[in-house]
Amino acid sequence: MMTGGMGYSMSLLRNPEVKRSFLIFLGITVAAIVLGLILGTGYGLFAFCLCFLFDAVYLISTKKRYKNIEKLSREIDLVLHGKESIHLDEYAEGELSILQSEISKMTIRLKEQAGALRKDKTYLADSIADISHQIRTPLTSINIIVSLLQSPELELERRKTLIQELKKLLSRIDWLISTLLKMSRLEAGMTRFKKEKVLVSALIKKAVQPLAIPMELRGQELKTSIKGGAFYLGDLAWSVEAVSNILKNCLEHTPKGGIIEVEAEQNAVYTEIAISDSGSGIDDADLPHLFERFYKGKNSNSQSFGIGLALARMIVTEQNGTVKAENKPGAGAQFTIRFYKGII
Numbered sequence: 001m002m003t004g005g006m007g008y009s010m011s012l013l014r015n016p017e018v019k020r021s022f023l024i025f026l027g028i029t030v031a032a033i034v035l036g037l038i039l040g041t042g043y044g045l046f047a048f049c050l051c052f053l054f055d056a057v058y059l060i061s062t063k064k065r066y067k068n069i070e071k072l073s074r075e076i077d078l079v080l081h082g083k084e085s086i087h088l089d090e091y092a093e094g095e096l097s098i099l100q101s102e103i104s105k106m107t108i109r110l111k112e113q114a115g116a117l118r119k120d121k122t123y124l125a126d127s128i129a130d131i132s133h134q135i136r137t138p139l140t141s142i143n144i145i146v147s148l149l150q151s152p153e154l155e156l157e158r159r160k161t162l163i164q165e166l167k168k169l170l171s172r173i174d175w176l177i178s179t180l181l182k183m184s185r186l187e188a189g190m191t192r193f194k195k196e197k198v199l200v201s202a203l204i205k206k207a208v209q210p211l212a213i214p215m216e217l218r219g220q221e222l223k224t225s226i227k228g229g230a231f232y233l234g235d236l237a238w239s240v241e242a243v244s245n246i247l248k249n250c251l252e253h254t255p256k257g258g259i260i261e262v263e264a265e266q267n268a269v270y271t272e273i274a275i276s277d278s279g280s281g282i283d284d285a286d287l288p289h290l291f292e293r294f295y296k297g298k299n300s301n302s303q304s305f306g307i308g309l310a311l312a313r314m315i316v317t318e319q320n321g322t323v324k325a326e327n328k329p330g331a332g333a334q335f336t337i338r339f340y341k342g343i344i
Contacts, residue, residue, distance in 0.1 A: 021062075025055050076103065134176060134294065138169045145169070166224055179307055183293070184240070186314045193235040199275060200230040200264040207243040211251055219257045226264040232271040232339035236318040242315035243273070245308035246323075246335045250277035253333065269341060270321075275335035281327040290325050 025056045029051035036047035055254060149159060180296075185191045215222060250260050258278040265272055282290065286297035293310040309325075316323045321339040329332050 021060070022055075025051075025058060029055060043258060092143060131176075131180065134286070135173060136170050142166060142169050176307070179311055183307070183311050186311075186318060191238075191318075193238060195233045196236065197231050198234045198236045198239060200232070200271065201226050203236060203239050203243060204262050204264075204273075205234070209246055210244060213249055215260070218251070219253075220251065220254055221257075221259045223259060223261045224264075225262070228266065230264045230271050230273075231264040232266070232319075233339070234321075234339060238315045239319065241338070242312040242323075243275070245312040246275050246337075250275060250279070250333065250335070251311060253277060253279040255279065270338040271341075273337040273339075274329055274334060275337075277332045279332050280323060281331060282333045287327075288323060291323070296321045 029048075031049040033044055035043075037044035037178045070161075079243065101108070122200050145162050149162055149166075154162075182191075201224075204226070208222060245263075247260065254260055254277040258277075261276045263276075264272045283297060286295075291309050291313040292298065292306075294306045295310075296306040313323050316337055319339060321337060323335060323337045325333060325335050
């Protein structure tokens with residue numbers, strides 16, 4: 001019923017359904033007229049007029065209905081070729097009302113899908129651009145270091161220093177790719193989180209392990225206060241990833257000799273983990289965007305990719321939790337994680 005290849009010229013007598021019905025009515029009309037003539041000329045004339053009127057009403061109403069269907073088909077075709085919307089109110093009568101309702105649902109759904117596809121395309125393009133930029137920076141440094149290492153006159157100590165820097169850069173790229181893959185799996189729904197009893201004390205212990213040496217080198221102190229054996233139902237491994245990223249952020253923004261505190265408690269509604277530092281805090285302009293992918297605040301260092309906190313929020317959210325960032329009344333930043341016992 002579409003225009004173009006599926007277009008058609010609406011002719012009632014070419015329509016098999018109408019043609020079949022018309023022949024049946026014509027047969028009934030002839031039979032009625034013959035029967036009327038047998039009874040008398042007046043009866044035959046009356047039967048002829050009545051049947052003619054009935055057939056005319058049927059053909060006119062049928063023609064009007066099929067014209068509406070043809071018009072509706074053209075409207076649908078326009079939607080499929082980019083028209084924003086169609087007006088279906090005029091079809092909301094009689095037997096076309098059900099069709100109108102279903103087409104309205106289909107149109108809305110198609111518009112939603114088209115909008116989602118446009119948004120996904122934009123997001124994908126922006127993500128690819130961001131990832132390219134993030135990887136290009138360390139790759140540029142790697143190319144420079146490699147060119148320097150090729151010099152035969154390079155001193156041994158300088159060569160060792162450059163090799164160490166090269167390892168750091170390769171490690172950064174490896175971490176970036178690994179983190180992006182984890183985020184992609186989460187977004188695609190390919191990761192299934194366990195629902196096991198997770199002791200907050202065990203979680204903090206595992207999350208701090210990879211950061212112990214950097215904290216020691218910076219002379220930073222970690223204080224923990226976990227009340228009443230706090231726990232929640234979740235995935236320990238993924239939770240360690242999230243908390244570790246938040247701790248790493250605090251570490252990077254805490255001066256040498258500073259303090260990082262972790263406090264945890266639970267109640268009937270949720271288990272709360274508060275991680276704070278004694279740094280300069282978070283700029284007010286950064287607070288609304290802190291958990292956005294590739295967002296780097298004003299106080300971010302040059303080594304930051306801006307994806308650690310985004311991954312942390314994704315992980316916490318997948319475990320029926322929330323995470324927020326704020327500035328403490330005194331000084332420093334605080335991240336509050338809550339794992340809820342019920343659905344939120």
